[in-house]
Amino acid sequence: MSNKDARLILTATVSAQKEVIERSYNIPEISKYLDFISVKTFDFHTFKDGIARHHSPLYSAVHDEENINSNTDFALQYWRFQGAPAEKLLMGFATYGRSFILTSSQNGVGAPANNFASPGPYTQEMGLWSYFEICLFIRGGIVQWIEDQNVPFSIKGSDWVGFDNLRSFEIKIKYLQEHSFGGAFVWALDLDDFSGSFCGQGNYPLVNNLKKLLILGELIGVEYLYQQTGNILQDYKLAIEELETTEVVIEEDEGYAELEEFQDITIPTFDTERTPAASSQASVSAASAASSPTPPATSPMSLLSVVPPSPE
Template sequence: MTVLIGLWLIALVVPLTQAEKNVVCYYGSWSSYRHGNGQFVVDRIDPLLCTHLIYSFVGVNANGTVRVLDPWLDLEDNWGLATMKKFTSLKKINTNLKTLVAVGGWNVGSETFSDVAQNAVLRARFAQDAAEFCVRHEFDGLDVDWEYPAQRDGDPMVDRDNFVHLLSDLRQELSKRGLLLTAAVAAAETSASISYNIPEISKYLDFINLMTYDLHGPWEATTGHHAALHAGPNDVTVAQQQLNVESCVMFWLAAGAPAEKLNLGVAFYGRTFTLRSASENHIGALSSGPGQGGLYSQELGFLGYNEICEKLLTDRWYFKWDEDQQVPYAFSGNQWVGFDNAESLTLKCDLVNLHGLAGAMVWSIETDDFNGRCGDKFGLLGALRAGLKNGDTITSVSATTLTKEPTTVSAGTMTTTETSTAVSSTAASSEFNCSVTGFFRDPMDSAKFYYCDDLTRHDFHCPFGTYFDITILACDWASNVQC
């Protein structure tokens, strides 16, 4: 098969001076049970890549106390794995890191939250027990993930107001102990307007994690990107035009949420569909239900980014970029997935920076390419940090682009034409030393290149299958580069 590529983007090194933005990383502890290259235990977390780490999940009991959902995994009692203790101990490596514990989640449901929130005695007990739980297990705060007030099994008549009361009680108890209070919230107007009094909940929260993903999915009859940046041509109704990241952010800002408290949620996974016809594979194509589960996650309708990028490398999957919605998708036979990559995350970071948001939130780090099988380890997290300008230098997509004649590449697969990503200068294997300012290719590895700022070296690595072409200062297919 042949693939045509018409545009390459130049990576420029840009020095930074601005304040660090939030990079809030959720960790799904159940990934400890995954097999092979999908297993992700706490020891795999790089505590230097996130400003906040959130342990997911604990639950809430009917009597208003915190419920540990997996005692053997979470705790050290009875020869348990002590995952929570290992998680909070990451602060010994990064003393600026904050660790929180999330209560709730989709599987916990809404009914118990609703019952506790409408009873003043139970609310007070929950606030106190949650605060004491954080202190006992050395968490720096609590993240409330009630999905969702006034929806599902809750009480639609009172949940919206009682959520405010619950947060107020939590704020009082947590503040006594110097702890943070955050919440993960539905992002789209159609859902958020039902569940939240946005000005009131904003008073009590240190920051708000917008779940700007799962806006479409295999529960619908046609394919749709679950985290599109903009509305697309298929979005013709008012409700459809709200189901994109930009619209969600603008709604929350207009509804009274302070920009400096909003973290834009990004998904390190894709939503998958089974196409009715393999020949109809565009956004908006007819779907017969969820796509096949992944090798590691084994969940219908879901693929982690690590699973997606491995499929793009090894199987006959075809990559597409949607210009209208500024996101990628891929398909193979009757399987279809919409997801984020480094390029689309960079564009979402532009939205964060444009509106002065607090930063970004990640769901979730265990589905990043943490093994580096498709490029640098934690490639998406690295792209996110770069886009938010958290670090000494970033690799950014310049407004200046280099247009080439379309290049024909013989390949069974194709990955996205991403910009190269920066890595630590201590990670380089060669002994290259800077003497003058400029870009230089590693003499021993054509996929590596450096930017020298006088005597300071910044290290980069091209995406898989490409080399750095010193004549055009860009990564190109290896067959096109003279080394």
């Protein structure tokens, strides 16, 4: 098949806020035409709430009353219940944290906060710290785990930051797989520890971990089928063996983030969508863009969608 005859993939990046979803999207109708729907399951909370909360929790907090809809679980389930096929929904993974200034001696989730924290030394944006900047911060801070929301936060002095780490990424991936959602997208590649110089976890630790868990997690199920039948899915079995010794390498070229680890492997129906940030941002409806919290500014190579392989 020539390139001009190839079928293009149509995607949209959409709001995770219930009130925006209700007035912005005809979900059953757009789901007919979109191949994937990337749900922005981050930036649920800002300092305007007057308290410190995690911006990308998996679940609502036990004591939440007014914010029971502001979490990843609700957003994805709401899109599905309104008519979007689960296999088309992509969960948003943030490689940055939202930071606040506390105004009292309280420092847990829900502590009073009146502003975004000072800019990070590299990103220079109020209240937004990249993962590699957070790694610098937590060297002298205290990291705590929010049990009911399955995400971490850290405090140092009056600064409070909620973020994702390897542990919360793994929990979210397990949730994604258990509910048969289509995959994941990352905001943003350049906010991960791309150089491997800050976190001691190698290059792109969050993205590499997500990629490996999504692909291997899906293939493990296929390997089980192969063991039961003994005569099908040989290509997947070989792919598993290759993946066990393969490191994910991300190369940035002409505004795209390209994953190269499968360059010598043929896997049926495996798709990796390479999406320029500008086109993804443009796909959000005007109502959604006007009402949703604004994600951080990113470079053109900053978005990546990851769709696990599905056997035909």
